[in-house]
Amino acid sequence: MRYELIIFDWDGTLMDSVSKIVACMQVAAQEAEWGELDVAAIRDIIGLGLPEAIATLCPGIGPAQAERLRQRYAHQFVHGNTTPMPFFNGVEAHVARLREREQQRLAVATGKSRRGLDRVFTETGSGGWFHASRAADETRSKPHPQMLNELLLELDVPVERAVMVGDTEYDLEMARAIGMDRVAVTYGVHTPARLAASQPKWVAHNVEDLFGWLHG
Numbered sequence: 544m545r546y547e548l549i550i551f552d553w554d555g556t557l558m559d560s561v562s563k564i565v566a567c568m569q570v571a572a573q574e575a576e577w578g579e580l581d582v583a584a585i586r587d588i589i590g591l592g593l594p595e596a597i598a599t600l601c602p603g604i605g606p607a608q609a610e611r612l613r614q615r616y617a618h619q620f621v622h623g624n625t626t627p628m629p630f631f632n633g634v635e636a637h638v639a640r641l642r643e644r645e646q647q648r649l650a651v652a653t654g655k656s657r658r659g660l661d662r663v664f665t666e667t668g669s670g671g672w673f674h675a676s677r678a679a680d681e682t683r684s685k686p687h688p689q690m691l692n693e694l695l696l697e698l699d700v701p702v703e704r705a706v707m708v709g710d711t712e713y714d715l716e717m718a719r720a721i722g723m724d725r726v727a728v729t730y731g732v733h734t735p736a737r738l739a740a741s742q743p744k745w746v747a748h749n750v751e752d753l754f755g756w757l758h759g
Contacts, residue, residue, distance in 0.1 A: 544644060545648060545706070545756075545757060545759045546704055546706045546724070547646060547647070547648055547704040547705065548650060548694070548695070548700040548705040548706070549647070549649050549650070549757060550649075550651070550652050550691065550694060550707045550708065551650070551651055551652070551708050551709075552590065552651075552653060552711070553653040553654075553655060553660070553663075553730050554589055554590070554653070554654070554655070554731075555589060555708050555709075555728075555730075555731030556628060556710045556714075556728055556731055557631065557634050558629070558630055558631070558663070558707060559629050559630070559631050561586065561589060561731065561732055562626055563620070563626035563628055564585070564589055564620075565582055565585045565586060566619075566624055566626055567616055567619035567620045567624050567683040568596075568616055569582075569585065570619050570623065570624070571613075571619055572601070575612035577601055577608065577612060580600055584600055585600065587732070587733075588600055589654070589711065589731075590654045590685055590711040590713040590732070591654050591685060592654050592679030592680060592684030592685075593613055593679070593680075594610065594613065595683075595684045597612055597677075597712065600655050601613055615720050615728060615736060620754045621662070628671075630667070631730070632750060633750040633751060633754070635669075637750065637753075637754035637757075637758075638672050639759070641754075642672060646665055648675075648700060649672060649673050649674055650673055650674060650675045650676055650677075650694045650698065651673050651675075651676040651677070652677050652685075652690045652694060652707065652714075652717075653676070653679065654677055654678075654679045654690060654713075655678065656680045657678040657680055658683050660676060660678045674698060676694075677690035677694055685711075685713035685716075685717050686712070686713040686714075686716040687717060688717040688718070688720040688721045688723075690717070691707065691717055691721060692721060702721055702722055703722075703724075705723055706718075706724040706725065706744070707724070707725045707726070708725075708726045708757075709725070709726075709727070709728065710728045710729070710730070710731020710738075711732055711738075712728070712729070712733055712737055712740065713743055715738060715743055718741075725742075725744060726743055726744055726745045726749070726756070727739070727743040727745070727746045728746075728747045728753055729747070729748050730749060
């Protein structure tokens with residue numbers, strides 16, 4: 544067992560949800576009368592908490608308009624947009640295999656809200672896969688490492704026995720800030736070159752590559 548605790552990002556790492564996030568954010572910006580948002584810019588902020596993402600995407604936006612955009616995004620994501628969000632092929636089987644290890648601990652650290660994460664846990668039946676989770680609105684947004692520190696404390700695992708897995712520099716940089724090993728996946732949103740700057744322990748180009756390495 545390489546690590547006692549494996550912490551996964553969600554969107555773009557376990558779940559193929561990037562297309563839906565982009566589409567919902569584009570519509571929400573129009574509905575909030577901000578205007579058109581660039582697809583690349585939206586992809587770039589995936590992983591941040593929603594308030595931080597909006598502030599980055601919409602420099603100078605006022606509090607009322609930002610709240611309107613947030614509300615319209617939430618509505619689109621839950622009720623308006625029907626883009627499917629499957630797990631990447633093989634994720635379910637590989638996580639189940641990790642769960643078979645008696646001492647293995649699994650967690651999620653995500654830019655989603657707690658409400659959003661709990662919703663997807665319920666819809667997919669995946670909540671029972673994980674021993675703990677942290678969402679951006681109950682701690683500090685990535686790349687601040689607070690959510691990782693809280694998971695380590697809750698599960699009583701030293702940092703050297705844990706690894707963070709993610710598809711963005713936000714995932715990798717919050718791990719690097721506390722000396723935690725990190726694994727980059729290149730099938731999400733940030734480029735391999737951008738991920739490499741965070742000095743990951745391993746770079747996985749697909750799900751089989753990722754879990755093959757995690758299984759040891």
